[in-house]
Amino acid sequence: MNRIAAAVLIAFSATGAVFAQEAAPVAAVQAPAYNLKADVERVMKEFDVPGIAIAVVKDGKVLAAQGFGVRKRGEPAPVDGKTIFEIASNSKAFTAAALGMLVDQGKLSWDDPVIKHLPDFRMYDAYVTAEMTVRDLLTHRSGLGLGAGDLMWWPTTNFTTDEIIHNLRYIKPATSFRSSYAYDNLLYIVAGKIIAAKSGKSWGETMHEWILKPVGMTNTTTSLDENAKFANVSAPHSKINGKAVPVKPMPVANAVGAVGINTNAEDIARWMQVLLDNGKLGQDKRLWSDKQAREMWTAQTPMTINTPRPPLAATKPNFYAYGLGFQLRDYQGKLVAMHGGALQGFYTRVMLVPEAKLGIAIFTNAESGPSLSALQYRLLDQYLGVAPTDWIGRIAEMDREMQAKEAARVKGEASSRASSSKPSLPLASYEGEYEDVWYGKASIKRVNNKLVLSFAKTPDLTGEMEHFQHDTFIVRWKERNFNADAYITFSLDHDGSIERVRMKPVSTETDFSYDFQDLLFVPVKKKEK
Numbered sequence: 049m050n051r052i053a054a055a056v057l058i059a060f061s062a063t064g065a066v067f068a069q070e071a072a073p074v075a076a077v078q079a080p081a082y083n084l085k086a087d088v089e090r091v092m093k094e095f096d097v098p099g100i101a102i103a104v105v106k107d108g109k110v111l112a113a114q115g116f117g118v119r120k121r122g123e124p125a126p127v128d129g130k131t132i133f134e135i136a137s138n139s140k141a142f143t144a145a146a147l148g149m150l151v152d153q154g155k156l157s158w159d160d161p162v163i164k165h166l167p168d169f170r171m172y173d174a175y176v177t178a179e180m181t182v183r184d185l186l187t188h189r190s191g192l193g194l195g196a197g198d199l200m201w202w203p204t205t206n207f208t209t210d211e212i213i214h215n216l217r218y219i220k221p222a223t224s225f226r227s228s229y230a231y232d233n234l235l236y237i238v239a240g241k242i243i244a245a246k247s248g249k250s251w252g253e254t255m256h257e258w259i260l261k262p263v264g265m266t267n268t269t270t271s272l273d274e275n276a277k278f279a280n281v282s283a284p285h286s287k288i289n290g291k292a293v294p295v296k297p298m299p300v301a302n303a304v305g306a307v308g309i310n311t312n313a314e315d316i317a318r319w320m321q322v323l324l325d326n327g328k329l330g331q332d333k334r335l336w337s338d339k340q341a342r343e344m345w346t347a348q349t350p351m352t353i354n355t356p357r358p359p360l361a362a363t364k365p366n367f368y369a370y371g372l373g374f375q376l377r378d379y380q381g382k383l384v385a386m387h388g389g390a391l392q393g394f395y396t397r398v399m400l401v402p403e404a405k406l407g408i409a410i411f412t413n414a415e416s417g418p419s420l421s422a423l424q425y426r427l428l429d430q431y432l433g434v435a436p437t438d439w440i441g442r443i444a445e446m447d448r449e450m451q452a453k454e455a456a457r458v459k460g461e462a463s464s465r466a467s468s469s470k471p472s473l474p475l476a477s478y479e480g481e482y483e484d485v486w487y488g489k490a491s492i493k494r495v496n497n498k499l500v501l502s503f504a505k506t507p508d509l510t511g512e513m514e515h516f517q518h519d520t521f522i523v524r525w526k527e528r529n530f531n532a533d534a535y536i537t538f539s540l541d542h543d544g545s546i547e548r549v550r551m552k553p554v555s556t557e558t559d560f561s562y563d564f565q566d567l568l569f570v571p572v573k574k575k576e577k
Contacts, residue, residue, distance in 0.1 A: 082430055087423065087440065088116045094444040095419035096292045098285050099127035102423075103313040103409040105320050106431055113313040119413070120283035120294050129313040130267055132281045133411040134297070135396045136389030139309035140236055141323070141344075142255055144186055144373025146243045148327075148340030149258060155246050158183040158343065158372075165242050170217035176225045177217075182242065184226070185235040186372045187348040193222030197234045198561035199487055199506070201303040203392060203530065206505045209302045213238055218486035219566070229349045229370060233306040233561070240305015251304045262329060263322055265315035270308050272299045280312075282413040284393015286529035292414045295529045298392035307391060313409065316398065320407030323385075323400055344372040345385050345402070351375070359442040363425060374400075380432055388420065390559065392529070395420055399428065406431050418447040454557055461554075465517040472519050472540060475499060482549055482569035490569060501536065522554060531555070532562040546571050 088100050099117035104110070115127030150156050162169045162180045171177045176191060184190060197219050199205075200212045207215075216234055223230070240251040247254040252270030260268050267278065275281050275297075285292040300307050311319075326341035328334045347369035356364055365377040374385040379401075386399040396411045397420045408427050410420055425439040471478070478499055483489045489504040492513070501523050503509035511525035511533075519538040533554045541547040551564035 084112060084114075085116065087426055090440055091419050091422055092117050094440060095414070095416040095422070095447070096287075097412050097414040097416055097419050098292060099131070099282055099413045100419075100423075101127055101129065101131055101133060101282075101313040101409075101411040102427075103129075103317040103320065103407070104427065104431060105317055105324070105405075105407040107405045108321065110317050111431075113317045115313065119281070121285060121292065122294070125280075127282060127413075128280070130280050132267060132269065132275060132278055132310050132312050133396060133413065134272075134284070134307075134310050134389075134391050134394040135316070135398075135411065136307045136391040136394060137233070138387050138389040138396055138398050139304070139307050140186070141373040141387060141398070142259060142309055143236055143239050143243065143251075143305050144344055145327075145336060145340075146247075146254060146258055147182060147186070147239060148336045148344065148372075150243070150246050151340060151343075152337050156182060156242070162238065162242070165245060166213075166238065169213065169238065172217060172220050173225070176221070179225065182239070183348065183372070185239045185242075188229050188231050188235075188370050189226045189349045190230075190232065190235055191221035191223050191225045191227070192219060192230060192232045192234070193563070193566060194230045194232075195560040195563045196222065196230075196232060196566050197486060198563050199503075199509075199567070201233070201237070201300055202298075202559075202561040203506060203508050203527075204299050205302065206507070207302055209237060209241060209304075212302060213241060215486045229351045231560075233303060236306035237303050238305070240308070243305070252308065255309070259335065262335060263315075263318050265311060265318055268309065268311040268315045270304060270310070271301055272297055272310070273301075275310055281310075282394075282411075284391070285414045286393050287415060287531060288528050292416075293529070295393050300391065307389070313411065316409045316411075317407070320398065320400060320409060324402060324405055324407055344374060345376060345383070346371055347376055348372065357446065359446060362437065379428060380434055382432070384428075388417075390415070390417075397424060399424060401428070401432065404432055418443050451557075454555060458555055462516075467517070469517045471515060472538075473544070473546075478538065478546070480546075481572040483572050484567045484569050487567055489572070523551075530562070532558045532564075534558075534562070534564045 092100060098121040099119055101115040102112050104112040113129040115129055115131050117127050119125045119127055119131055151158060156165060159181045162182060171180060200207045243254055244251050255270050269275050283294045284297055286295045326338050327336035349370045351368040351370060353365060353368045368377045374387055377384050382401050382403045384399055384401055389396040394413055395415055395417060399408045410423050412419060422440040422443040429436055475494060479492050479494055481489055481491050491502050493500055499513040501511055501513055508527045511523045513521040513523050516522050521536050523534050523536055525532060534551045535554060536549060536551050538546050539548050549569040551567055553562060553564055
C-alpha cells in the first residue's frame with residue numbers, strides 16, 4: 049500500500065544535528081480539467097470506504113492535498129488535507145532513509161553484518177546470523193516466510209521490541225537465505241533498533257529530529273500517543289458482517305521501525321517531494337546523498353510477476369523487485385517506486401514516478417486493497433497523460449467476483465466436513481496451557497461449557513472454539529473486525545494425550561500478519577515431562 053511541497057531551509061551536519069525553519073503551508077491547486085472528487089467519491093461508494101485523503105505532486109508543485117468523506121462513519125467531521133492516517137508499512141521508507149543518512153555519516157555501511165551493530169542479534173541458523181547485513185534487513189530475502197512472527201506485534205501485544213528481536217532466533221526459515229522474496233516486518237523492527245542504537249535516541253525521536261522536522265511534517269507523529277495531541281485524526285474502520293464500521297485503533301509501539309508513521313496528505317506531499325528530489329531540501333540542503341537515493345531505488349530482490357486477469361492485462365509490469373523500503377516496478381514504460389501500508393482499519397499507498405517527477409499518495413480509513421488499486425491506476429493514467437481506462441469499474445467487478453468465490457470456497461469446506469464426527473476427547477481434556485517456541489503461551493479454558501482460546505501476550509486474541517470435525521475446531525475471535533477466524537487442530541500421541549496443536553486461517557483473505565500457520569503449540573505439561 050502507498051503515500052509533498054514547501055521548501056524548508058535546514059542545516060544538517062555529519063554529527064546528525066538538524067535545524068529547521070517553520071514549514072510553509074501547502075498550497076494545493078487542483079488541475080481544473082480533472083474531476084478528482086468524482087473518482088474518489090465513486091471509489092468510496094463502490095468499495096465502502098468512509099474517508100480518503102489524496103496527495104499529488106507533479107514537477108515540483110502540489111496539485112492536490114485534500115480529503116473526501118468522513119473521519120468516522122456516523123459522525124460529520126470531514127477528512128481534509130490535515131487529517132492524520134496511520135500509514136503502516138509506508139513507514140519503511142522512513143526507516144530506509146534514516147539508515148541511508150547513517151551511511152552518509154559514516155556510522156555504518158549497508159553491507160555491515162547486523163551483529164556488528166547489534167551483537168545479541170540471532171537468527172534461527174548460525175550462518176544466517178553471521179552473514180545477515182543491514183541491507184538484508186530491508187530486502188525481504190532472509191528466508192523467513194511471509195509475515196513470519198507478526199503475531200508478536202499484530203494485533204496489539206505485550207511483547208517489547210527487544211523480546212520480538214530476541215525471539216527471531218526461534219523462527220524456522222521457510223527457504224534458504226537470500227534465495228527468494230517473502231515480505232516480512234520483523235527485520236524492519238531490527239533496522240529500527242539499529243537506528244536507535246546509532247542515534248542514541250528512540251526511533252520516533254530520531255524520525256522527528258532527522259526527517260519530520262526538517263521536511264516540515266509538523267502534523268506527523270510516530271505513535272498513537274502523539275496522535276492524541278491532534279483533533280483532526282481519522283478513525284479506523286474494519287468490515288463486520290460485510291460493512292465498514294469504526295473500530296478501536298491498534299497501537300504498535302513495539303514495531304515502529306516497520307509501521308510507526310502517522311501522517312496526512314499535506315505532510316506526505318512534502319515527503320514525496322524530498323524523495324523525488326533525491327533527498328534535497330531547497331537549492332543547497334539535503335537529508336541524504338544522491339548515492340543513498342540510488343540505493344533505495346535500486347533492485348535488491350527480484351519479485352514474482354503474476355499474470356493478471358484479462359481486464360487488468362495492462363497493469364502487468366515487465367520487472368518487479370524490492371529495493372530498500374520500496375517496491376520497484378514499471379508502468380507505461382516508467383519506473384514506479386511504491387509501497388503499501390495496512391494496519392487495522394487503515395490501508396494506504398504511495399507511488400513515485402521519478403522520470404515524470406510525479407508522486408501520488410492515497411490514504412483510506414478502511415481495509416480495501418481493491419479501492420487503492422482502482423485509484424492507483426486511475427491517478428497514474430491521469431497524471432502520466434495516458435488514455436483513461438475504467439479501472440474503478442473493472443476492479444470493483446473483479447472484487448465482487450473474488451469475494452463471491454472465496455465465500456463459496458469457505459461454504460464448500462463447511463458443507464464437506466464430517467459433520468457427524470465427534471472430538472476424540474472430552475472437552476475437559478482440551479483445556480490447559482500450550483506453548484509455542486517463538487510466540488509463547490496460549491490457554492484453553494471452558495467457559496459456559498464452551499472452549500475459549502486466549503493468547504497470553506495478545507489481550508484481544510481470545511475467542512470461542514466451535515467443533516468443525518474430528519479434532520479440528522474453528523476459533524471465532526471476540527473481535528469480529530479481525531476477520532481472521534482460524535482452524536485449530538489437535539494431534540494425539542499414542543496414549544491418547546494431546547501431542548501438538550496447529551492453526552491456520554479459515555479464509556484466504558485473512559491478513560498475512562495473522563501467521564497462525566507458523567505456530568506449533570505443545571501442551572506445557574507434556575513439555576515439562
